[in-house]
Amino acid sequence: MKTDRQIKNISRLNIPWKTQDPFLFGTYHHERYPGGDDNLGLSHGLEGRNKGNDFSGKDGWSMYHGSHIPGFPSHPHCGFETVSIVTEGMVDHSDSMGAHGRFGDGDVQWLTAGNGINHSEMFPMLNKNANPLKIFQLWLNLPAKSKSATPYYQMLWSEDIPKLTLKDSHQKNTILNLISGYYGDKISLSPNPDSWAADPNNHVQIWTLDMEAGATFVIPPLEENVNRSLYFYQGDTVTIEEEVIESDHMVELKSEKEIVLHNGDQRGLFVFLQGKPIAEPVVQYGPFVAESNEALKKKLKEYRETEFGGWPWSTSETVHDKNYGRFSVNPDGNRTDK
Template sequence: MPIVPYALLTVARKAPSLKRVRPDIPQSSAATHSAAAHPTERNTEVSSNNDSSSHIEEGRSPVLQVSPLGFPWQTIDPFLFCVYHDDAYPKANAQMGPAAPLAGRQIGQDFSRKDGWSMYHGDTVPGFPSHPHRGFETVTIVRKGLVDHSDSLGATARFGGGDVQWLTAGKGIVHSEMFPLLDANAPNPLELFQIWLNLPARSKMAEPHFTMFWSEAIPHFASDDAAGGRTEVAVIAGRFGGTAADGGPAPIHPLAPPPDSWAAQADADVAIWTLKMTPGAQWTLPAAAGDGTRRMLYFFKGAVATIAGRRVEGPAAIELRADTAVELRNGDEEPGEFLLLQGRPIAEPVVQYGPFVMNTQAEISQTLADYRRTQFGGWPWSDPAPVHGRDAARFARHPGGREEKPAA
């Protein structure tokens, strides 16, 4: 009997038709915590992934709107979803799970944040056992802790500590994302973003593919202001900086995204950057290069910041004009951290059904039929939630057996 992913069980149980349904996730106002459910729990049909519920600023201010960080974080085309996990896991037990009682948790569906952490869909090890995707990409940025990846193509990986996995689901893949706890003598914090980036219609049935961006290879930029404040930028996607002639920083070219990604298209102007500012630091966010580009700045750590002269209390999502440089100033009391997502909109219909994102309901129906028939290649592992042992070394083993490790 084929393994049925937890996420699809949720979809089948909660969404018997292709009509718009309420996300099957617990609700919370704690936006800075990991209360946001994994994106496989979100089941919607939409024609646009913009949220116009917040106040839109009049005039030509670089700040278009400011919203509280929601559940999950609101995104704009070409992005579909952004979730932030910040789990204070305790010491590890012998099974690489938390050495703490699990009583009071809904095991298999634990988004409780009891004691500052959740098991999610994991039984013993926290995380997300096997579940399918089609029609988009996931970009997983692991800032603390480790993620163990396994998939229906026979690939595996362990990554963390600033590493990024960029996965093109394309025509269909099943994968698991588990969070092994390795330290039996100290807490095991986990902090990550998972971002869903849409694929245009022409690429939704591309071959599945994943790329590892090891932390050692991700370009970084640092700027010190006149008062000694520092801003550090990790450039995960999107050209950063200008030319020597324009007086700005020298250009930083990011690692290449997967070949079928919207980000691989030169005029898509996709950027994914993380920013860290010391207390009181000032920095100018440069204008985007592309015409029609949209950008969202997420202020997820810190008390207060000034964005283009406007005081913003965190946590907040700030939509900015992309064609204008924006002055950022962090508050004086504590460091501030931001995530920037930008890109030119794909501007195509979006129909999402749980872990599947297509352009029409007919394509969603075909996706469900394809998954029932093929399981997107089947699950080659004996366990729906594999973990890769107690060796903390990071690695990736690609389909076909090619092995990859971070550069020494």
């Protein structure tokens, strides 16, 4: 029996995704929203849903916590970071710092919650006929020394994210979106300054992989004891060593091994996460993350008293002008339009 394997574990891909330290949480939403109305909400299909808490997937979509506009109205975070990757459709962001924007079609938002922030993530129904949405959200933990960091908001625009087209020996392509980390001599855009990913010695990688049918792709070896997770969320099969793995599975991989992916007969889509574990205690209560029960109680008390700065917007389901394209406004008022 072979014991020196590249694969540590294979498990069914459920929502939320199982993650490894330094990641806390991962999820993928693929929504087939219908046409919207003049207020960027849904014009029909709301009957029979649990208003404000709809995770039903009825008719191929959910409202989540939105009542008229789908999405996640204002809610708090502290002690970690969110990395939101939108591959199709648009998301409207607003937060308690005053930062806001609209992003999608390959853009990534990196938000350090740190000492505490409120934000909303709404899905504006900008089109009259159909509004498909594909979004991944990852929660990346912060070490105890950074859990009290000042919140920080950054947009990584699709046009700026390094995209590598890698050909194998048979000229089959794999497209790698380098959201965080490096591949060969290519380096990602800078992560947020207080992030665990900001130190290259922590080897944090966030990639999306788009493999042509029959393509081969190599994940290079690294030092031992770095956590690696491969999420195979769309396709047919992928073979690693001699193990044939069907889509909708997560594979935990050894970091000291070269990993060779042989894609099957269909286009294969993957998310790859890697990082040296923070290896500190984690105490979590929903979107509140701390390093101890005592620290968690203090943060909950602080939120009850301060609401992490409150909510400067007129509604918890904030969306922006329907005529806007992709844009971002930082807390200092500096605006970028794409």
